């Protein structure tokens with residue numbers, strides 16, 4: 001993916017110089033090479049700092065809201081999965097098409113440094129990928145992992161290598177990831193539990209939450225101009241203000257209010273510092289929507305109405321739908 | 327007669343749309359059909375006015391059962407409101423189930439203005455069901471581990 005980084009820098013410079021755009025959204029190296037962060041680049045010199053490797057998981061889509069507010073044409077590099085979020089933001093009228101130029105950026109799967117560390121790699125100095133092998137250099141020697149072991153959870157649910165929106169594509173598409181399993185497997189496992197077990201599971205999971213709102217901030221479907229959780233006066237404003245019940249309701253409502261718009265990008269679960277499995281709530285809604293109302297993928301395009309703003313006369317009744325669950 | 331102190335009296339919140347179900351409740355009254363006083367009606371302009379949060383809030387504040395009533399599909403005063411209600415509530419009910427919170431404390435029923443008898447019947451039935459389930463601890467306890 002090093003080659004892609006070069007292509008990105010060149011493309012960013014070309015677009016800035018041709019005045020097709022005023023700024024660029026891409027990734028910048030963090031303290032370590034495996035914690036790259038989203039960044040805006042405003043001139044040609046700055047663009048030399050653009051990086052791209054297996055550690056650029058963040059979806060830049062949401063930063064387009066700012067670009068639209070500033071009314072500055074912005075180049076945005078989008079991995080195939082990121083394009084779904086952009087379409088959803090367009091559909092929700094949160095960004096305007098005239099203010100961004102989308103460059104499709106090939107991806108062969110992002111890696112999870114936490115998994116690599118948990119597998120025993122300490123003081124990592126370099127990570128290289130060769131096909132399905134991940135080679136990790138450390139002062140204590142070289143370790144080798146199968147890609148499948150260290151891929152980000154969200155990449156295990158990869159939607160493929162198609163860009164759903166792009167003004168142009170960078171280089172050749174990379175092979176889609178081969179390890180994609182049943183993305184609802186974890187949801188089904190919970191469904192199979194008894195009611196008591198399900199309750200205990202969620203109580204355990206959601207109790208970990210520290211209410212940092214990272215899951216809200218990253219989500220391309222959660223983009224209201226004003227959010228109740230920013231109101232310090234509100235009794236739900238944060239960990240300190242909220243009582244126990246509000247804590248739990250936060251998660252139910254967070255998941256519910258994006259139902260039908262959630263693109264299933266898995267970003268919410270990825271950014272959670274507490275490892276709350278909150279993405280499962282969203283996947284449950286996606287599974288139910290597909291089952292009750294027919295297959296639907298949010299962000300596939302910017303026009304199809306969401307299933308929660310549509311209906312059929314012969315939709316199942318609520319009780320009936322829950323019975324049909326399985 | 328003094329009430330039996332040990333007897334559990336559930337608190338039931340019924341959201342009723344103005345045009346059908348609330349009129350249905352009225353009809354039950356005019357026709358002298360009894361339904362238990364446990365049912366507290368909240369009138370809403372249309373069943374689709376009910377945000378899922380209303381249901382959760384009612385449970386949080388101590389309701390043992392919540393029922394949402396609207397016009398029959400196709401008969402909504404605003405033409406299509408209850409079709410949206412139906413989808414929203416199906417998803418909510420399924421999610422409550424998924425979180426291990428008894429979804430059988432929550433019901434959706436279509437009751438027309440002419441169905442006073444049905445209104446009374448539904449409410450009687452729901453009160454029996456909730457009484458059997460007992461006090462709602464789970465939803466009120468939908469909280470973090472201590």
Ligand code: SF4
Nearest residue numbers: 209210212213215272
């Ligand atoms: S990111 Fe995790 S800890 Fe932060 S609010 Fe969301 S669930 Fe809670």
Ligand code: SF4
Nearest residue numbers: 219262263265266268
């Ligand atoms: S998976 Fe999470 S972050 Fe992504 S759209 Fe759905 S709720 Fe938002």
Ligand code: FES
Nearest residue numbers: 343372396397402
């Ligand atoms: S007015 Fe009764 S459901 Fe809409």
